[in-house]
Amino acid sequence: MKTLPDPETLRPKFTPENQQALISEIQDSGLLTCYIGKNGLPVGFYFNGAVLEGGLADCLRRLPAPWQASMDHLINEDFYKRNLNAIRQGRLEEAVEVVAGQEITSLFLVSRFPLSPGGESGLLVTIRDISGISESRLKLSGSNVLFDLVADNMxxxxxxxxxxxxxxxxxxxxxxxxxxxxxxxxxxxxxxxxxxxxxxxxxxxxxxxxxxxxxxxxxxxxxxxxxxxxxxxxxxxxxxxxxxxxxxxxxxxxxxxxxxxxxxxITERKTRQEAMSSSLQHEIELSQVKSKYISTVSHEFRTPLSIIYSNLQLLEKYRFELDEETIHDAFELSRMAVKSLLRVLDKVTIIDASG
Missing domain, CATH: 3.30.450.20 (PAS domain)
Structure with missing residues (x-):
């Protein structure tokens, strides 16, 4: 028969130099914390950072009312052996339903931490109430939905x-x-x-x-x-x-x-950020092209319009003093300027149509 490994030899586990500091943080986290001795019996309980003194029944009575009924069913003499066996099988985290009568009263997430050698405790178990998730289960079909939700949230x-x-x-x-x-x-x-x-x-x-x-x-x-x-x-x-x-x-x-x-x-978030950055860069480049295009078109319009305007001023001011040849040249320059404007408009129309 294959011999099960001792819980102390399993990984992952804490090293002596940081074990106490890390445990202190777990104790302060608002979870129910239970220490299990190497003989499989409880060593101590903490809840919201405070030690629960006395025997098992005394500890349970000191829990908030919503926890008490559920803990009576979850924590019993077999609880410690079950958790030691779970560690041997590599089950470091799992959701546990606590049933009272015919109704599911509570759902808890049980996390197990093998402790390093040298102390009286062999295992640290934390219990977190995740009953709120079970409300969604009533609205969804499939026995694995709840566990999928727990896995997603952890x-x-x-x-x-x-x-x-x-x-x-x-x-x-x-x-x-x-x-x-x-x-x-x-x-x-x-x-x-x-x-x-x-x-x-x-x-x-x-x-x-x-x-x-x-x-x-x-x-x-x-x-x-x-x-x-x-x-x-x-x-x-x-x-x-x-x-x-x-x-x-x-x-x-x-x-x-x-x-x-x-x-x-954060892969999805990074993907969205990169897409937004790429889009922003595209908008910047497009804006630069538009600015350059507007500047060019403005110049193309300004020159012919200046010619036309100058000729109109000339004709208006000196129309009785100019000879026929000068007047003819002024009209010819104006016609050429108008044709130039029409060519620019044609280019603008083509570019606009092509997007």
Missing amino acids: SDVFCVVSTSGKVSFLSPSIRELTGYTVEELLSRPLSGIVSPDSFEVVNRIWEEYQPLFEVGKISKSEIRPVCFEVKFVRKDNSARWAEVSSSPFIDADNNIQGVHGMIRD
């Missing part, structure tokens, strides 16, 4: 990088973004996935973090996220764009433990 990738540059955690949603599994992606060099220009951007951002790492400390109020865009190639060789929002994370003593980031696919 498409962002969460990653953690230590101060040494080692990737400590990468969420499984990376496969949806890149086509690579976590293991496949971590085994490839970054330069083989992102474009050369994007690789330079990533290196520049990382270099900007180095002075901060050397100081080693930063207060929470001083932390500012850094947003940048990268172009990468998926496993199927298609080019995509992603937006990365990164910031350092700290422990309780303000010691910098590394950098965490959210990665989001």
Whole structure:
């Protein structure tokens, strides 16, 4: 019989130097957080950043009323074993329906994080209420619709990088973004996935973090996220764009433990931006052509009109003093100017008809 791997040996998982800082952020995120010991029993609960003390029943009674009935069904003695088995099977995230009687009362997203060796906890489980999505399910057909909606809403990738540059955690949603599994992606060099220009951007951002790492400390109020865009190639060789929002994370003593980031696919947005930029450039070029065309036409009209106007002034002022030959020349020049104007008008008509 094949032996199941120990949860502590599974990836992805946190390293000792950043584990506590990252867990602190999860605890403060407003989720129900449950620690499971290596023996499969609960070690502790947090809700909205506050510890829930006492036994299992005491913890459940301290939850908000809408949670209590559902948690009575979801969290029981088998809950811990189920989550340990789920980790062994690689199910790090899944939606769970909690049924009371004949009705579906709640829907929760259960996320599991294997913890690194050295502590009494072997697994961290977070529970998020996503019951609101279930209302849409009543209006849509198909048993997979709800799970498709959940998957669409959880498409962002969460990653953690230590101060040494080692990737400590990468969420499984990376496969949806890149086509690579976590293991496949971590085994490839970054330069083989992102474009050369994007690789330079990533290196520049990382270099900007180095002075901060050397100081080693930063207060929470001083932390500012850094947003940048990268172009990468998926496993199927298609080019995509992603937006990365990164910031350092700290422990309780303000010691910098590394950098965490959210990665989001922005390919459609970039495509629209490029289309708008191309359209804008086309409009600029068209405007320049129109300006040049108007300037040329203006000149072509101005010269003949000046000739006609000058001859009219001459005839008006000196018509009784001019000889016949001079008058004839004035009329001839005017006729030539009129013909020139007609030729210009013909050109304008042809150009306008051709678009």
